[in-house]
Amino acid sequence: MEMYKKMTDGLNKGEAGLGIEQCRMACGGHGYSEASGLPKVYGGVIAGCTYEGENMVMLQQTARYLMKCAKRASRGEPLSFSVEFLERKTAGRLRVGMDEGNPEQEIENLLSSLEHATRRLISDASSEWDKRVSMGESRERAWNGVTVEMNRAARVYTRLFIAHSFHRRVISSPSAIRPVLTDLLSLYLHYECVDMAHHLLHDGHCTGDQIKYLKKRLYEDLVKIRPNAVSLVDSFDIPDRQLNSVLGRRDGNVYEALFEWAKNSELNYTDVLPAFRHIKQMMEENRAKI
Structure with a gap:
């Protein structure tokens, strides 16, 4: 029974991974964003295919059992x-x-x-x-x-x-x-x-x-x-x-949540990224050499 559990868990995780990928593509660019929660879910689910042994090994174990049963x-x-x-x-x-x-x-x-x-x-x-x-x-x-x-x-x-x-x-x-x-x-x-x-x-x-x-x-x-x-x-x-997704919220306010998520992103703490002052200085120095 433990073999069945491992085998079906591995297959289910693989099928779930394909399903998550289809959901991600169905959401367009938003599905690719971390705000959707889908990249993190995909990473967690697809790893389940190899937690207790790569699927091919378990397939071979199952095949050996099936050959014995056929006999x-x-x-x-x-x-x-x-x-x-x-x-x-x-x-x-x-x-x-x-x-x-x-x-x-x-x-x-x-x-x-x-x-x-x-x-x-x-x-x-x-x-x-x-x-x-x-x-x-x-x-x-x-x-x-x-x-x-x-x-x-x-x-x-x-x-x-x-x-x-x-x-x-x-x-x-x-x-x-x-x-x-x-x-x-x-x-x-x-x-x-x-x-x-x-x-x-x-x-x-x-x-x-x-x-x-x-x-x-x-x-x-x-x-x-x-x-x-x-x-x-x-x-x-x-x-x-637990879902941690702006797209799958229970209240359905997707775009409001997406806007709030963007405002709270580290990339948007300031109107201009701090690193820009270094880039600006380099651009001005190179412009002076032209």
């Missing part, structure tokens, strides 16, 4: 809850869109498709490793030869683990907030499936039209969540002092 599944041995999907038969065609009007079944279909992609990547990596060993390579050399595929399988598995954890938390949430959280879960799963479309298309699990449908549902989810977006962010209840 156990092939022998019919019991597996832990996090990898029990390896025991299930590979899903046929993608069922997304076939149960429209039934959001619970739609979510199950999305999770099934993520499981399908993860199962295939793990199986392909394991098969390639076994093939190299059978051709006479040492297990270590064979492993190094399929490291890229192993890492890819570990990354997709981690995303599946997060999706399952998200789903379990939503279905066990209080009924008053479950509809909004279900919308969030739907958005997350549609995004993940669209982002991994190449894996779903690879073996004919889905068609191009189905990927278009997933994108359409993704945009519909964004429209549904928009009215609740501010409330969802405020639900974290992060105080202004």
Whole structure:
């Protein structure tokens, strides 16, 4: 379980870093300023990817575990809850869109498709490793030869683990907030499936039209969540002092706060910077030599 925590924490920090960078660019020049608080938040979050070991090392640890589980599944041995999907038969065609009007079944279909992609990547990596060993390579050399595929399988598995954890938390949430959280879960799963479309298309699990449908549902989810977006962010209840951002203030007085921040900046303590008198003297001396 500790390995899952480290792996998911590392992946979440990386995704959070990308999200912060997108927010910074969306704020234009103000996002680049320290007044936004985003540069400091980015520096703190992105460092989390390597606090307890560089992500590639943890990906390899996860891949080794997955290869062992794949062998156990092939022998019919019991597996832990996090990898029990390896025991299930590979899903046929993608069922997304076939149960429209039934959001619970739609979510199950999305999770099934993520499981399908993860199962295939793990199986392909394991098969390639076994093939190299059978051709006479040492297990270590064979492993190094399929490291890229192993890492890819570990990354997709981690995303599946997060999706399952998200789903379990939503279905066990209080009924008053479950509809909004279900919308969030739907958005997350549609995004993940669209982002991994190449894996779903690879073996004919889905068609191009189905990927278009997933994108359409993704945009519909964004429209549904928009009215609740501010409330969802405020639900974290992060105080202004901790956020330390003129752009994310609770009262929304962004430009007034930005002006106050600029006035209190060390660069604006005086109308003319003290160093200018030295520059002025140098300019006058050089002008006299012309």
